[in-house]
Amino acid sequence: DAKTTQPPSMDCAEGRAANLPCNHSTISGNEYVYWYRQIHSQGPQYIIHGLKNNETNEMASLIITEDRKSSTLILPHATLRDTAVYYCIVGYGQNFVFGPGTRLSVLP
Amino acid sequence: EAQVTQNPRYLITVTGKKLTVTCSQNMNHEYMSWYRQDPGLGLRQIYYSMNVEVTDKGDVPEGYKVSRKEKRNFPLILESPSPNQTSLYFCASSLLGDRGSYEQYFGPGTRLTVT
Numbered sequence: 001d002a003k004t005t006q007p008p009s010m011d012c013a014e015g016r017a018a019n020l021p022c023n024h025s026t027i028s029g030n031e032y033v034y035w036y037r038q039i040h041s042q043g044p045q046y047i048i049h050g051l052k053n054n055e056t057n058e059m060a061s062l063i064i065t066e067d068r069k070s071s072t073l074i075l076p077h078a079t080l081r082d083t084a085v086y087y088c089i090v091g092y093g094q095n096f097v098f099g100p101g102t103r104l105s106v107l108p
Numbered sequence: 109e110a111q112v113t114q115n116p117r118y119l120i121t122v123t124g125k126k127l128t129v130t131c132s133q134n135m136n137h138e139y140m141s142w143y144r145q146d147p148g149l150g151l152r153q154i155y156y157s158m159n160v161e162v163t164d165k166g167d168v169p170e171g172y173k174v175s176r177k178e179k180r181n182f183p184l185i186l187e188s189p190s191p192n193q194t195s196l197y198f199c200a201s202s203l204l205g206d207r208g209s210y211e212q213y214f215g216p217g218t219r220l221t222v223t
Binding site for chain 1: 139143145150153156158167196200209213214215216217219
């Protein structure tokens, strides 16, 4: 079973920041938090991952709480092309379990 | 261009007719894996491979075989396909990142229908 809990769906206005939450209260000390997204039925796309510290790359920012029990993916300026299912995954090594994710709809 | 390729992209076959879905990556990644995606069940890992000649079962390996004779290729074999293997299949590859993290690159998917 997936070790994460995400809201099934969210809406965001185009141009605004999209903040996608994820709960992972049973995360172990060596497990990473990963975020992927899937647009329609295309292959999932890696976005970002982190262990303890907040991370930022050209796509998004990842904020992990100090107790590591939850995290937030931030898309700073959402566009229509960011409409997708976003998966939060917790794991170490090759153990990847995808949950149902959050369906993000970016609205014009 | 760095990529994971899968062939075929679409396949309709009949029960019991052996088939192979190929997966190839050009990024010199050690780790490769296969997933299937079904409505309401999400992505589930079938098999994975840590390197050449090293493979292991994922969460749903029954009815599937894999091999890893070369680093770049990781074919998925269905010896006797059944209708419950109708699904969307994804291959992925990854370097072993810093401190055990995996940044997986996924292929475009293979939609398989078994009648």
